[in-house]
Amino acid sequence: xxxxxxxxxxxxxxxxxxxFVLSSALSAVLLIQIRQTAYVDLLRVMARDNxxxxxxxxxxxxxxxxxxxxxxxxxxxNQRGRSSRPRRGCRAAPGSGFPPPDPFDERRIGxxxxxxxxxxxxxxxxxxxxxxxxxxxxxxxxAPAQGPLPRPVLGSLVLLGVPFLTFLAGYGTWLxxxxxxxxxxxxxxxxxxxxxxxxxxxxxxxxRRDEVGRLAxxxxxxxxxxxxxxxxxxxxVSDVSHELRSPLTAxxxxxxxxxxxxxxxxxxxxxxxxxxxxxxxxxxVDDLLALARLDAxxxxxxxRVDLTEIVDQEVLRRPRRAQVxxxxxxxxxxxxxRSELSRxxxxxxxxxxxxxxxxxxxxxxxxxxxxxxxxxxxDGTGVAPEDRERVFERFARLAEGxxxxxxxxxxxxxxxxxxxxxxxxxxxxxxxxxGVPGARFVLRLPRDDSPG
Numbered sequence: 001x002x003x004x005x006x007x008x009x010x011x012x013x014x015x016x017x018x019x020f021v022l023s024s025a026l027s028a029v030l031l032i033q034i035r036q037t038a039y040v041d042l043l044r045v046m047a048r049d050n051x052x053x054x055x056x057x058x059x060x061x062x063x064x065x066x067x068x069x070x071x072x073x074x075x076x077x078n079q080r081g082r083s084s085r086p087r088r089g090c091r092a093a094p095g096s097g098f099p100p101p102d103p104f105d106e107r108r109i110g111x112x113x114x115x116x117x118x119x120x121x122x123x124x125x126x127x128x129x130x131x132x133x134x135x136x137x138x139x140x141x142x143a144p145a146q147g148p149l150p151r152p153v154l155g156s157l158v159l160l161g162v163p164f165l166t167f168l169a170g171y172g173t174w175l176x177x178x179x180x181x182x183x184x185x186x187x188x189x190x191x192x193x194x195x196x197x198x199x200x201x202x203x204x205x206x207x208r209r210d211e212v213g214r215l216a217x218x219x220x221x222x223x224x225x226x227x228x229x230x231x232x233x234x235x236x237v238s239d240v241s242h243e244l245r246s247p248l249t250a251x252x253x254x255x256x257x258x259x260x261x262x263x264x265x266x267x268x269x270x271x272x273x274x275x276x277x278x279x280x281x282x283x284x285v286d287d288l289l290a291l292a293r294l295d296a297x298x299x300x301x302x303x304r305v306d307l308t309e310i311v312d313q314e315v316l317r318r319p320r321r322a323q324v325x326x327x328x329x330x331x332x333x334x335x336x337x338r339s340e341l342s343r344x345x346x347x348x349x350x351x352x353x354x355x356x357x358x359x360x361x362x363x364x365x366x367x368x369x370x371x372x373x374x375x376x377x378x379d380g381t382g383v384a385p386e387d388r389e390r391v392f393e394r395f396a397r398l399a400e401g402x403x404x405x406x407x408x409x410x411x412x413x414x415x416x417x418x419x420x421x422x423x424x425x426x427x428x429x430x431x432x433x434x435g436v437p438g439a440r441f442v443l444r445l446p447r448d449d450s451p452g
Contacts, residue, residue: 008177012170019169023162030158031149038150039124043109046126046141049074050107053139054130073117073142079134098125100138111145120144183212187219199227239395240288243410247281287411290343291394294418300337304448307332307374308364310342314349315362322356322378324349328364332372335448336423344419344427347412348376348441355380355439366447374443382437388429392417420445 053074055061079100101108106129113122122145130137149155187203194201202223205216254273258265293300308328315324334341352360356378363375383391390396395410420427425445432440 008174008181011177012174015173016166016170020162020166023165027158027162031155034154034158035146035148035150038146042124042143042146043126046124046143047107050126050128050139050141054128057130057137057139073123075140077138077140079136079138098127098140101127101129113145117142180212183216187212187216191219194223199223199230236394239410240284243284243395244281247277247284250277251281284411287415290415291411291418294415294422300340300422302336303338304450305334305336305338305341307334307341307345307372307445310338310345311349311362311364311374314342314346320349320353320360322353322358322360324353324360324362326362326364332364332366332374333448334372334423334445336445340419340422344416344443345374347416348374348443351412352376352378352380352439352441367444370447370449372445372447374445376441376443377432377438379436379438382431382439383429391429392427416443 053076057076098110098112099108108125108127110125111122112125115123117123123142124145126141126143128139128141130139183204183206190201190203202220203216205220206213251274254270254277258267258270308326308331311326311328315326349360349362357380359379361375361377363373363377365373367373392413394414396414417427420443423445425443427441427443430440430442432438
């Protein structure tokens with residue numbers, strides 16, 4: 001016996017047990033019906049024979065041949081229990097001690113055992129009274145009581161039907177479940193053969209739109225997402241390697257130059273170059289750590305955060321290349337991680353500052369019914385509509401962006417969108433509403449209107 005029986009075995013056993021219980025109950029009902037029918041037929045035959053004898057007594061023809069049509073015994077007695085003089089064709093029945101019929105009824109039916117009569121141990125008795133008063137006679141008919149199977153052939157067929165129906169139900173269930181699970185076995189075998197090097201393979205989808213077909217579709221959809229995730233991860237690793245190689249190569253070059261001619265090296269200039277490349281390397285590492293934390297766990301601690309306060313602090317924290325204007329009518333509060341939201345707004349303001357010609361505008365406002373909106377607008381050249389989603393990809397930098405921001409990591413906007421989505425919000429890039437060239441980032445987050 002398997003420790004964990006397979007599905008078709010369990011289903012077959014369950015179906016067989018159900019079929020056994022139902023067929024047994026049906027067989028019991030049929031056997032009871034057969035027994036009742038046989039008993040009624042026996043009483044009908046005994047009543048007919050008994051009535052023939054009664055008619056013969058009433059017409060004075062008891063001497064005629066009135067032999068019973070069954071293997072029953074008959075006896076005619078008076079009120080004192082004495083038999084009438086023997087009549088030809090009547091088979092004697094011993095005294096049964098069976099009580100006479102009720103005064104208001106002419107017959108009585110019952111069953112007695114342990115009487116001195118041939119043929120059986122227990123008998124069915126049909127007793128009839130003929131006449132009234134002292135001259136009344138009693139006709140007693142006895143027939144052997146029926147056994148468990150009064151009709152053996154029919155009863156045996158009914159009993160044999162129980163194992164037959166149980167086997168038929170079990171065998172049919174086994175075949176049906178085996179056929180239904182055959183596509184599942186193929187799906188399992190194909191999944192066992194799929195590895196990280198051949199994620200383009202898919203499991204076969206049955207033509208039927210049943211549960212197995214939908215399972216195959218879900219498995220293929222999962223494989224699609226897995227292949228996409230693996231491809232994105234491989235591209236991410238490749239991009240990380242490329243982004244880290246550049247500052248590391250620059251660091252190594254500066255160090256090699258300083259070591260090759262130490263007397264001709266401008267030490268302050270070399271240290272400044274090393275510091276710039278170190279800061280770039282540190283920025284890439286910080287962004288990678290932020291992405292790793294967001295991918296691993298988005299259930300960071302949340303609190304009530306005023307976005308207006310964060311923007312004011314960020315604008316005043318350090319000088320900018322462009323003029324930054326903040327427009328807000330009051331506090332705009334959300335519930336989320338303070339450090340994560342600070343990083344999101346910092347990335348948007350830094351990105352706008354790098355690409356603006358002279359001015360950056362930050363607008364904070366509530367939007368009915370319960371949304372906080374932050375717009376970061378610059379007056380730069382803007383982004384073409386076909387590239388507006390690509391700027392949110394990791395390590396994605398457009399040609400114009402590479403020229404204006406050669407030291408960027410290409411991760412800031414990707415991190416910003418991930419933080420927005422982790423807060424059940426959205427971040428999009430669109431045109432300015434005043435028709436002036438430039439980029440307009442729109443951040444929407446669920447607003448927190450609970451009392452502070």
